[in-house]
Amino acid sequence: MQAIDRLIAKIEEKNSCVCVGLDPRFERIPEEVKKPIKEKMGETLEGLAQVLINFNYGILEAVEPYAPVVKFQISFYEQYGPAGLKALIESCKISREMGFEIILDAKRNDISSTAKAYADGYLGKVNLWGREEFIYDLDSMTVNPYLGKDGLEPFIEVAQKYDKGVWVLLKTSNPSSGDLQDLTLASGEKVYERLALQLQELGTNWCGESGYSNLGMVVGATYPEAAARLRKMLPRTFFLIPGYGAQGAVAAELEHFFNPDGLGGIVNSSRGIIFARKKDGEDYKSAARRAVLKMKQKINTIRGGRT
């Protein structure tokens, strides 16, 4: 099954389009997770990596009923070198076993020959002494389009070969995303609008049975007006929508990100779920479960009237 159809099947199964961002910050991970590992492994890098795995496992168990998909931001792992990347790979493995769709948020790109190496490494297989093997077990990854089409094509080719997907940054959620992305071209279009059409062309012949393209695009929840325009321009494109919660976006602003079929987007929240505010006596897992359920319900009320 193609990546976009697998994602939609999971969304339908859980009646939820919430994506939980597993972006762990070591200093915010509760003592109850750290203590037993510190006692066993000491204050080592390997111990720290084990803390990330155990914390992620707790979150995954907590959110499993309500979230079809998880997203790992690679920086929170890569910063710890090989031990961190091992924790990422192990966390992906656990997510796979628990049935989540998995996005790697690596925002990679380069000139085409180097982009191919990234694509092989994350989405495809690498050559290990003559054997072709996967290193990561993912469903899709984020990529940066600002090197142009030849930088994107290797990701698309490798993703097509292995039934994976890509999410291309289109209109990002950060405060200064408009510095470049909102500039008006001589044609009267904004940069992100022109990019949207170029990406749509790249993704048209790559649709699943659902009719949605495996080339998704990232549109920040913090820019609902841009999303309303983009939604009309790109009816067959799924949006990955970050910016909910910690960055200030709320469910009521997300209405125009979705199509009338109630599909067309997954909404990510990282800090808002994994570090959800705890009620008295509550542990981090129940706080995360409460937060994800609330987010699911709020978003369902605005996408095609689902609850």
Ligand SMILES: O=C(O)c1cc(=O)[nH]c(=O)n1[C@@H]1O[C@H](COP(=O)(O)O)[C@@H](O)[C@H]1O
């Ligand atoms: O590609 C992304 O996921 C992404 C794009 C974007 O425009 N804005 C954005 O916040 N993100 C990612 O989405 C997550 C947002 O995290 P929270 O603000 O904690 O919910 C982080 O992993 C960001 O790197």
